[in-house]
Amino acid sequence: xxxxxxxxxxxERSGSLLNLEAVVVAxxxxxxxxxxxLEVWKGDRLALLGPNGAGKTTLFNxxxxxxxxxxxxxxIKGIDCTELPARFRPRLGVARTYQKTRLFRGLTVExxxxxxxxxxxxxxxxxxxxxxxxxxRERARAMAETVWLADVVGVTAGDLSHGQQRQLEIGxxxxxxxxxxxxxxxxxxxxxxxxxxxxxLLLSLDVDITLLLIEHDMDVAxxxxxxxMVMNEGExxxxxxxxxxxxxxxxxxxxxxxxxxxxGADP
Amino acid sequence: MSPTGAAPGRAQSRRTLRRxxxxxxxxxxxxxxxxxxxxxxxxxxxxxxxxTRTMILGIAAATIVFLAAYGGMVSLAQYLLAGVAGFxxxxxxxxxxxxxxxxxxxxxxxxxxxxxLAVTTAVAFVLGALASRxxxxxxxxxxxxxxxxxxxVFGSITPLSGFGGITGIDPPGLFEDHPQRMYLALVVxxxxxxxxxxxxxxxxxxxxxxxxxxDPVRMASLGFNVSLHRTLAFTLAGFTAGLAxxxxxxxxxxxxxxxxxxxxxxxxxxxxxxxxxxxxEGAWLGxxxxxxxxxxxxxxxxxxxxxxxxxxxxxxxxxxxxxIMILSPDGLAGIIDRIRLGxxxxxxxxxxxxxxxxxxxxxxxx
Ligand SMILES: Nc1ncnc2c1ncn2[C@@H]1O[C@H](COP(=O)(O)OP(=O)(O)OP(=O)(O)O)[C@@H](O)[C@H]1O
Ligand SMILES: [Mg+2]
Numbered sequence: 001x002x003x004x005x006x007x008x009x010x011x012e013r014s015g016s017l018l019n020l021e022a023v024v025v026a027x028x029x030x031x032x033x034x035x036x037x038l039e040v041w042k043g044d045r046l047a048l049l050g051p052n053g054a055g056k057t058t059l060f061n062x063x064x065x066x067x068x069x070x071x072x073x074x075x076i077k078g079i080d081c082t083e084l085p086a087r088f089r090p091r092l093g094v095a096r097t098y099q100k101t102r103l104f105r106g107l108t109v110e111x112x113x114x115x116x117x118x119x120x121x122x123x124x125x126x127x128x129x130x131x132x133x134x135x136x137r138e139r140a141r142a143m144a145e146t147v148w149l150a151d152v153v154g155v156t157a158g159d160l161s162h163g164q165q166r167q168l169e170i171g172x173x174x175x176x177x178x179x180x181x182x183x184x185x186x187x188x189x190x191x192x193x194x195x196x197x198x199x200x201l202l203l204s205l206d207v208d209i210t211l212l213l214i215e216h217d218m219d220v221a222x223x224x225x226x227x228x229m230v231m232n233e234g235e236x237x238x239x240x241x242x243x244x245x246x247x248x249x250x251x252x253x254x255x256x257x258x259x260x261x262x263x264g265a266d267p
Numbered sequence: 268m269s270p271t272g273a274a275p276g277r278a279q280s281r282r283t284l285r286r287x288x289x290x291x292x293x294x295x296x297x298x299x300x301x302x303x304x305x306x307x308x309x310x311x312x313x314x315x316x317x318x319t320r321t322m323i324l325g326i327a328a329a330t331i332v333f334l335a336a337y338g339g340m341v342s343l344a345q346y347l348l349a350g351v352a353g354f355x356x357x358x359x360x361x362x363x364x365x366x367x368x369x370x371x372x373x374x375x376x377x378x379x380x381x382x383x384l385a386v387t388t389a390v391a392f393v394l395g396a397l398a399s400r401x402x403x404x405x406x407x408x409x410x411x412x413x414x415x416x417x418x419x420v421f422g423s424i425t426p427l428s429g430f431g432g433i434t435g436i437d438p439p440g441l442f443e444d445h446p447q448r449m450y451l452a453l454v455v456x457x458x459x460x461x462x463x464x465x466x467x468x469x470x471x472x473x474x475x476x477x478x479x480x481x482d483p484v485r486m487a488s489l490g491f492n493v494s495l496h497r498t499l500a501f502t503l504a505g506f507t508a509g510l511a512x513x514x515x516x517x518x519x520x521x522x523x524x525x526x527x528x529x530x531x532x533x534x535x536x537x538x539x540x541x542x543x544x545x546x547x548e549g550a551w552l553g554x555x556x557x558x559x560x561x562x563x564x565x566x567x568x569x570x571x572x573x574x575x576x577x578x579x580x581x582x583x584x585x586x587x588x589x590x591i592m593i594l595s596p597d598g599l600a601g602i603i604d605r606i607r608l609g610x611x612x613x614x615x616x617x618x619x620x621x622x623x624x625x626x627x628x629x630x631x632x633x
Contacts, residue, residue, distance in 0.1 A: 087493070
């Protein structure tokens with residue numbers, strides 16, 4: 001307990017928000033992550049690049065607690081979260097989106113954004129609506145506007161277009177008021193204009209918000225991030241500033257020939 | 268902002284009124300009024316047997332619909348839970364000197380009701396907690412296992428269930444020799460259960476339950492305790508099934524292990540399926556069709572001619588269920604919904620107005 005508190009305090013001082021220590025994930029014989037180390041600071045804007053199957057989403061799942069690593073440690077704000085289930089992450093200010101949208105398809109856009117907030121507050125066991133509820137509703141509608149869904153707040157999520165569902169996915173992460181946001185390919189399936197809007201939205205986030213971004217669209221990734229990490233076959237193969245990554249020969253080697261595929265041609 | 272924003276309160280209350288006066292609510296209110304007035308013109312048999320049974324089965328089936336429509340859990344344990352309440356009432360109320368079986372505690376019938384509901388709720392909580400980590404077909408299988416185990420448990424613990432069951436279970440004085448009162452009480456209870464489930468759907472608890480139905484993984488990552496939530500919903504449904512069970516045992520005057528065997532368990536599922544597992548109203552509709560078929564189809568003249576005996580009656584019900592499911596996966600409620608939409612489209616066409624507003628809400632929220 002004491003050492004935990006000490007670690008937490010030192011993490012706070014050094015501004016370190018997330019530490020991954022030698023994280024390994026094996027699915028049967030397949031090693032999706034082969035000992036990844038990563039440190040993310042408060043206010044960091046980090047983009048995660050890599051070809052299909054590199055292990056990016058798996059890394060997200062480990063950080064978010066959706067899967068437990070085979071070995072290694074996940075430390076968030078100095079607290080060892082390796083064994084903690086996913087539902088404790090929001091209390092640490094962590095929010096994520098999913099590559100394949102996970103929405104409440106039978107509920108309206110507003111209810112989706114409302115529910116996203118109640119989990120963290122413990123309000124979801126309540127049988128009565130209260131003042132807090134009105135606040136959540138208001139914030140839900142405001143967020144709908146932020147992610148360009150203002151005119152469909154009353155529409156059932158399952159009836160939204162693909163692009164709108166992607167936008168709602170992002171809104172559900174942002175509406176929780178997170179300190180640490182993880183976005184898994186937020187630009188996939190969006191039109192060129194929508195991508196531009198998205199970049200502007202990401203750039204407009206509060207400077208205190210830490211952002212971890214998986215993105216196949218190099219343009220979006222390199223503009224939104226201050227730091228880039230490149231993964232391949234479960235390992236970190238390069239990291240640096242966007243400018244460094246742009247000219248890194250190794251990165252070019254990995255992406256060579258698939259550059260066109262990386263730009264938008266997503267399944 | 269916009270000038271219409273000046274009186275949001277009035278607009279809001281008008282919207283609330285419009286929502287309350289939806290076609291669905293008006294039909295439900297009319298059906299309720301009809302049910303309440305029924306004793307004035309219905310035959311005794313119809314009121315005291317057909318409709319009383321309909322209300323009991325309707326409440327029990329509504330708990331299946333509630334769990335399925337809002338929680339995405341198809342439970343086969345609801346009839347067992349009703350049976351638990353029934354056995355508890357039986358053991359508690361039968362007097363020591365009565366010619367019957369069971370514990371014969373001889374309690375006041377209302378105390379017995381509280382006791383039965385408390386036990387049923389506790390049992391539902393435990394069973395729900397054990398099943399809450401599963402979904403879909405696995406949840407169905409676990410609850411089916413509960414039903415089977417429950418049958419054997421009551422069958423083998425004879426001090427609790429008697430050999431041939433507990434007989435001579437009298438309802439409280441309020442209902443004894445007043446079957447019409449019992450019927451009216453069941454109508455009121457049905458309305459309460461129906462309204463409670465529908466109101467629950469828009470509370471924070473109910474919305475979270477629907478979120479869990481749609482995507483439990485997302486809910487967990489948003490900080491929800493998914494299995495606790497499922498457990499609580501199951502417990503609530505268990506309590507409500509217990510209410511149905513109490514009336515059921517009052518109405519029957521007896522209960523034995525066979526009455527909670529796999530047959531009646533599946534019958535209740537059939538009731539829910541006939542009505543439509545996604546529509547609360549469907550529970551009572553399905554119950555009515557099922558009970559009516561049970562009571563009247565047997566007496567049709569052709570039944571003897573083509574040799575449909577008691578034993579083959581289940582085949583008829585089976586064919587009926589199959590037909591409804593082929594016509595509409597959402598049961599009778601789904602069929603009615605489609606007719607309603609079709610009529611509206613006809614009206615729109617005849618008015619010559621082009622495309623009306625899209626029916627975004629249709630069939631999405633139960
Ligand atoms: N639940 C799972 N069970 C088995 N194998 C898995 C599972 N999840 C991922 N994998 C495998 O692990 C590897 C890494 O997958 P991951 O989804 O992390 O890649 P990614 O970098 O996100 O790729 P993409 O760009 O296609 O999203 C892949 O080979 C994938 O098939
Ligand atoms: Mg991925």
